[in-house]
Amino acid sequence: MNDILNRSPVEAGTRRNEGLGPVFLLYLHVAVCFVSMCYVVQYYAPLMRLTVPDSDRLWLAALNVAPFALLSILFAVCRFSFGYFVGFYFFTMLMGYLWLLPLSTFSYDHIMAYASAFASGLAFLFPAMLITLPAGQRFALSETSFRRLLTSILALAVVLLAVGALHNVRVVGISEIYNFRNQLEFPAWLQYGLGVTPNVLLPFAFAFFVVQRARWRAALCLLLLLMFYPITLSKLALFAPVWLIILAVTSQLFLARTAVTLSLLAPILFGVLLARLFDLNAISYPQFIGYFSLVNFRMIALTSSALDFYNDFFAHHDLTWFCQVNVLKSFIDCPYREPLAIVMQNAYNAGNFNASLFATEGIASVGVVLAPLAAFVCGLIIAAGNSASSGLPWRFVLLSAGMMLQIFLNVSLTITFVTNGAALLFILWYVTPRTLFGKPA
Numbered sequence: 001m002n003d004i005l006n007r008s009p010v011e012a013g014t015r016r017n018e019g020l021g022p023v024f025l026l027y028l029h030v031a032v033c034f035v036s037m038c039y040v041v042q043y044y045a046p047l048m049r050l051t052v053p054d055s056d057r058l059w060l061a062a063l064n065v066a067p068f069a070l071l072s073i074l075f076a077v078c079r080f081s082f083g084y085f086v087g088f089y090f091f092t093m094l095m096g097y098l099w100l101l102p103l104s105t106f107s108y109d110h111i112m113a114y115a116s117a118f119a120s121g122l123a124f125l126f127p128a129m130l131i132t133l134p135a136g137q138r139f140a141l142s143e144t145s146f147r148r149l150l151t152s153i154l155a156l157a158v159v160l161l162a163v164g165a166l167h168n169v170r171v172v173g174i175s176e177i178y179n180f181r182n183q184l185e186f187p188a189w190l191q192y193g194l195g196v197t198p199n200v201l202l203p204f205a206f207a208f209f210v211v212q213r214a215r216w217r218a219a220l221c222l223l224l225l226l227m228f229y230p231i232t233l234s235k236l237a238l239f240a241p242v243w244l245i246i247l248a249v250t251s252q253l254f255l256a257r258t259a260v261t262l263s264l265l266a267p268i269l270f271g272v273l274l275a276r277l278f279d280l281n282a283i284s285y286p287q288f289i290g291y292f293s294l295v296n297f298r299m300i301a302l303t304s305s306a307l308d309f310y311n312d313f314f315a316h317h318d319l320t321w322f323c324q325v326n327v328l329k330s331f332i333d334c335p336y337r338e339p340l341a342i343v344m345q346n347a348y349n350a351g352n353f354n355a356s357l358f359a360t361e362g363i364a365s366v367g368v369v370l371a372p373l374a375a376f377v378c379g380l381i382i383a384a385g386n387s388a389s390s391g392l393p394w395r396f397v398l399l400s401a402g403m404m405l406q407i408f409l410n411v412s413l414t415i416t417f418v419t420n421g422a423a424l425l426f427i428l429w430y431v432t433p434r435t436l437f438g439k440p441a
Contacts, residue, residue, distance in 0.1 A: 022258040026072040029265045033092060033300075034062065036268050037099050039275040039292070040301040047350065048305045050103040060102045068098050068118055074129060080256035080394045082385040082401055083128035088260050089405050093356065094121045096304030104308050108315035109368075116368035117307065120358055120375035127379035128386075135387035140433045150208060153201045154217075157224045160193045164231040171230045192419065198228045198237050199403045200421035203244060204428055207399035210248050211437065240403055247402045256394040264300075271296035303409045306355035310363045313347055322365045325414050340364060340412075360412035378413050385422075389429040393437050401425065 038058065045052050053061065075088055094117055101110055141149065167186055186194065202221045209218035222244065228237040250266075251259045271292045278288035323334030336343050340360060344353035355364075357378045362371035389397045407420050417423045 022261045023076045025258060025261045025265060026075055029092070029261055029268075030065075030069045030072060030095070032265060032269050032272055033095060034065065034099065036272050036296045037061075037096060037301060039272065040297050041100075041103060043289075043292075044297055044301070045103075048100070048301070049105050049308070049348075050100060051105060053103055057102055061099045064102055064114070065095055065099045068095055068121060071121065071125065074125060075257065075261070078129045079132070080260065080398075081129065081132050082389050082397055083132070083379070083382045084257070085260055085398060085401060085405065086382055086385075086408055087125045087128050089264065089409060090124060090356070090358070091121065092264055092300065093303045093409060094118075094307075094358065096301055097307040100301075100304055100308060104312075106308060106312035108312050112368050113307075113311045116363075116371045117358070119372040120362055123372040123376035124358075124379040124382075127376060128382040131380070131383035132386045132390065134390040135430060137391070137430065137434070139431060141431050143433050143436055146431075146433050146436065150205045150217075153197075153205045154220065154224070156193070157197050157202055160190070160197055161224065161227050161231065163190060164194055164228075167231075168233075169230050170233065194228065194232050195419060196421035196424060198225050198232075198234075198240060199407060200425045200428070203240075203403045204400045204425065206244055207396045207402075208436075210399055211393055211396045236403065236406060243406070244399065244402055247399055251395045251398055256398070259398065267295045268300060299406070299409075303356060306353060306359050307363065309344060309348060309350070309353060310355055310359040311368065313344060314364050314367065319367050320364050322361070322414075324360065324364065324412070354410045354412075356409055356411070357413040357416075361414065381413065381417075385426050385429070388426040391434045392429060392432060396437070397429070400429070 038053075041048070041050055041053060044050075051057070071091060075084065075091070078084055097117055098114065101114055104110065164186065167190070202225050206218055206221035206225075209215075209221065222241040225237060225240045225244070228234065228240075246267075247259075247263060250262050253259075254262060274283065274288045274291055275296075277283045278285065318335040320334065320336060320340070324336065324340050338346075341354045344350070344355075358371070358375060361378055362368075362374045366374050385401075404416070404420070404422055404425060407416050407422075411420060413422075
């Protein structure tokens with residue numbers, strides 16, 4: 001932890017201009033994502049309802065992605081913000097969907113879906129990345145109150161772990177968690193706490209302790225995060241410490257936009273290298289597939305594939321018009337009484353299929369024609385996070401939002417804000433005293 005927490009020359013120089021940013025890395029990212037998707041389709045085509053591509057279809061996939069990939073210039077010229085961080089992950093997800101589209105075996109209108117996805121990406125990225133107006137902090141905690149808040153977060157985590165352990169403690173492998181997770185039952189208040197604390201509160205505390213070089217408290221945050229796994233049986237909780245350490249190391253060694261690019265490029269590239277080593281018989285199949293299935297397939301490709309499934313389903317079924325939001329079910333005659341993830345599971349027998357805002361607030365709620373409008377509104381909401389975090393060090397913002405990025409890729413914006421705590425994170429950013437950090441980096 002010492003190397004992570006000590007200030008480096010790179011961090012000390014974050015105020016200097018990054019120029020055009022990590023242009024070469026962005027081009028490399030696009031290329032690596034292309035190769036990764038080739039391997040994903042090779043091993044998971046039947047599960048994803050895709051045809052195995054020949055050389056002609058691979059060229060078509062490349063041509064499909066090329067116009068959208070040009071948007072990578074935005075990440076070279078825009079300054080870092082929370083919206084930049086979220087936008088880069090959604091850019092990668094949408095790029096993956098456009099790559100998969102020519103291989104889809106579903107019968108919906110692919111041309112309309114392509115246009116909608118492209119327009120939705122533009123509609124989201126422009127407000128999310130370009131609107132960075134300071135919020136005008138009318139209320140901020142005192143430095144003493146803020147430090148007490150951090151101590152309270154650690155204490156709350158301990159209490160929730162103790163109460164949660166009374167309901168469930170089960171140490172099982174990743175492959176077995178789905179055999180037991182549906183059996184978990186927690187009171188509503190406890191379920192909310194077990195979600196918000198590892199997703200928002202502990203990463204927020206960890207980010208501050210890392211920036212302030214309080215290494216033992218940062219380590220305690222990681223330990224508490226790991227302890228949520230046997231209670232919640234969540235893969236996100238299991239890998240949260242590793243993911244936050246990766247972000248901490250990356251943000252220590254590189255400037256803001258380079259760190260964001262590498263946070264996705266490096267894990268995907270490692271999976272591609274493993275696939276190549278397996279092709280060469282240098283490693284065994286279990287050594288390759290364990291990592292590749294978790295990162296390249298589950299973390300990246302499956303979030304793109306979700307758009308394919310949602311496009312197909314809602315091309316032939318009623319739209320939700322946002323009735324999937326529990327509060328609205330009391331006022332709207334909703335055609336779906338179950339959560340959309342269950343509806344999709346029953347329709348395709350492909351597991352519990354949660355999806356991002358582009359699928360839920362977009363395709364499912366208003367259809368492909370109006371999906372760009374929904375994406376634009378969602379981009380404005382993300383821009384509010386830019387305002388709430390203005391004046392804070394970029395490294396603090398990146399680390400404190402690290403876990404939310406994984407949730408944004410897999411969960412609707414509404415659920416992410418209310419149930420998973422994104423709104424709480426915005427509030428915490430807003431009330432954080434800027435004086436703790438000196439002059440913002």
